[in-house]
Amino acid sequence: MPGLTLPPFPEDVPTHPLLVVDYQRIKARDEAEIDTLWKAATELGFWYLKNHGVNEEVNGMFDMGAETMRLPLDEKMKYEQGDEGMSFGYKAAGANATDETGNLDTVEFINVSKDDALAWPKVVHRTYPSTVNARMESTIEPFIRKSLEVNNTLLAVLNDRLGLPVGALAQRHKVDEPSGSESRVIKNPPRPGGISEEKAAIGAHTDFGSLSFLHNRLGGLQVLVPGAETWQYVRPIPGHAICNLGDAMTLFSGGILRSNLHRVVPPPKEQGNYERWSLVFFTRPGNSIELRPLADESRLIAEAVEKLPSRDTLFTGATAKDWFARRIKNQRIKNRTGPETWKASRGMEHKPEAA
Ligand SMILES: O=C(O)CCC(=O)C(=O)O
Numbered sequence: 001m002p003g004l005t006l007p008p009f010p011e012d013v014p015t016h017p018l019l020v021v022d023y024q025r026i027k028a029r030d031e032a033e034i035d036t037l038w039k040a041a042t043e044l045g046f047w048y049l050k051n052h053g054v055n056e057e058v059n060g061m062f063d064m065g066a067e068t069m070r071l072p073l074d075e076k077m078k079y080e081q082g083d084e085g086m087s088f089g090y091k092a093a094g095a096n097a098t099d100e101t102g103n104l105d106t107v108e109f110i111n112v113s114k115d116d117a118l119a120w121p122k123v124v125h126r127t128y129p130s131t132v133n134a135r136m137e138s139t140i141e142p143f144i145r146k147s148l149e150v151n152n153t154l155l156a157v158l159n160d161r162l163g164l165p166v167g168a169l170a171q172r173h174k175v176d177e178p179s180g181s182e183s184r185v186i187k188n189p190p191r192p193g194g195i196s197e198e199k200a201a202i203g204a205h206t207d208f209g210s211l212s213f214l215h216n217r218l219g220g221l222q223v224l225v226p227g228a229e230t231w232q233y234v235r236p237i238p239g240h241a242i243c244n245l246g247d248a249m250t251l252f253s254g255g256i257l258r259s260n261l262h263r264v265v266p267p268p269k270e271q272g273n274y275e276r277w278s279l280v281f282f283t284r285p286g287n288s289i290e291l292r293p294l295a296d297e298s299r300l301i302a303e304a305v306e307k308l309p310s311r312d313t314l315f316t317g318a319t320a321k322d323w324f325a326r327r328i329k330n331q332r333i334k335n336r337t338g339p340e341t342w343k344a345s346r347g348m349e350h351k352p353e354a355a
């Protein structure tokens with residue numbers, strides 16, 4: 001449970017060290033810090049973010065998640081996200097495939113839409129369990145507002161390094177355009193005795209949107225580093241969030257920015273005896289935004305596109321809404337007809353030439 005004293009991440013498990021980015025320095029537009037962010041964003045697409053100032057709101061969100069997951073299953077199921085490609089609401093354990101053979105995931109989620117949280121008590125997309133409503137103003141809205149500010153600041157810096165006109169990315173992430181942006185609290189049950197690492201809690205995926213701001217306490221997150229043969233854990237560091245880029249940023253940047261493959265497996269060793277809680281805020285483009293390289297707005301992106309073996313991988317013709325709904329819908333186990341359904345749920349994972 002959140003707040004409990006947890007065993008430390010083991011020393012003898014292979015990890016991949018991420019670059020550390022200091023949010024306060026980024027905010028101050030420190031060029032050396034922006035160099036570090038650029039290196040992380042272009043090479044792996046993952047980095048630690050320190051000094052982000054969102055710790056109190058994160059703790060509140062974990063409390064909201066625990067209160068919600070304690071509700072009876074039939075109550076939570078009234079708010080299930082369904083099989084039509086919507087992500088907002090509750091997701092029960094085992095509702096998603098984790099691979100093409102149809103293995104089931106083990107995590108529960110509660111996803112709250114940015115639009116619903118900011119419009120509350122007006123409903124934009126859907127309603128939520130009482131435990132969510134009770135904390136909408138005190139916890140969820142402040143967490144979402146702060147997360148938006150952090151992510152928008154990082155996106156503005158990447159916007160400039162990509163050589164895009166001021167506001168090019170901001171205009172694709174307007175706060176008042178309905179979007180797939182959402183907060184997610186994730187609970188994975190304890191796995192005493194250590195289940196095989198291959199039994200993923202969340203299957204290998206790239207994130208669907210633009211930028212994910214992740215907070216976790218126990219190990220379990222793994223990345224497949226470009227060129228590496230094996231998955232490696234990302235060690236949780238107290239006070240450090242983990243940021244990662246999603247498919248939309250690879251598409252907008254013509255493949256310059258990386259949306260890297262990752263998954264969640266049971267926490268290593270003794271940590272596996274504990275519930276694993278994590279929290280993400282996903283910034284995603286406005287629903288109407290077309291996902292394609294912004295080559296007409298940046299020479300750097302235009303040059304990257306010229307070097308691509310094929311333009312088709314990145315000129316998807318999809319709007320953010322379509323891209324997102326397709327990915328969500330086809331990972332739902334109820335929609336599975338065979339390996340083709342899993343393939344249809346894939347994003348940039350299958351386009352290594354674009355990265
Ligand atoms: O729980 C984590 O550490 C990562 C979760 C994740 O990758 C996701 O929800 O997209």
Ligand SMILES: [Fe+2]
Pocket residue numbers: 205206207262
């Ligand atoms: Fe993810």
